[in-house]
Amino acid sequence: xxxxxxxxxxxxxxxxxxxxxxxxxxPKMIRxxxxxxxxxxxxxxxxxxxxxxxxxLHELRxxxxxxxxxxxxxxxxxxxxxWRDRQRSSQDVKRLAEQQLLALTQKIAExxxxxxxxxxxxxxxxxxxxxxxxxxxxxxxxxEASAGENVLRGIKKSCHDPAG
Numbered sequence: 001x002x003x004x005x006x007x008x009x010x011x012x013x014x015x016x017x018x019x020x021x022x023x024x025x026x027p028k029m030i031r032x033x034x035x036x037x038x039x040x041x042x043x044x045x046x047x048x049x050x051x052x053x054x055x056x057l058h059e060l061r062x063x064x065x066x067x068x069x070x071x072x073x074x075x076x077x078x079x080x081x082x083w084r085d086r087q088r089s090s091q092d093v094k095r096l097a098e099q100q101l102l103a104l105t106q107k108i109a110e111x112x113x114x115x116x117x118x119x120x121x122x123x124x125x126x127x128x129x130x131x132x133x134x135x136x137x138x139x140x141x142x143x144e145a146s147a148g149e150n151v152l153r154g155i156k157k158s159c160h161d162p163a164g
Contacts, residue, residue: 012053019052023060033063038077070107071100 020027033039039059043051062083066076075096082088082096117138124134 014052014057016050016052019057019060023057023064025060025064030060033060036073036077038063038073038080069100070104071096075100 014022016027016030019025020030023030025033030039034042039056042056045051059080062080063076066079071079078096079093082093121135121138
């Protein structure tokens with residue numbers, strides 16, 4: 001019979017549901033991380049239930065936090081290896097963090113450009129009864145242009161144009 005005792009982080013053995021609740025990682029994702037080798041082999045009961053210890057809980061929290069910062073799974077694997085290695089060099093950790101910071105900075109710039117492009121389209125459209133719409137025209141623009149350029153290049157007339 002399944003043990004339904006509620007454990008806390010100090011417990012020696014936890015079920016997947018318990019470790020999921022305590023780590024903030026869903027059971028599905030825990031199984032996925034196991035299949036990728038991010039977690040070491042998890043012991044099982046005679047009935048086949050997974051048993052997690054506090055070390056696995058800490059590693060799942062580490063993975064969740066790294067995911068929250070946008071690290072890719074391969075980078076998380078590297079970070080876990082570095083975290084587990086007490087002889088590690090902090091310069092290796094910093095290199096991965098700097099790479100992620102650069103990726104986030106680039107993504108933010110892309111999102112800001114998208115926001116600017118969409119704001120220009122929204123500003124050009126009255127949103128009234130007219131069928132002509134610069135937003136739709138912008139979305140239907142030339143495919144070889146970048147996202148921001150594509151939206152702006154596709155505008156031929158704005159909703160403000162009475163000839164439209």
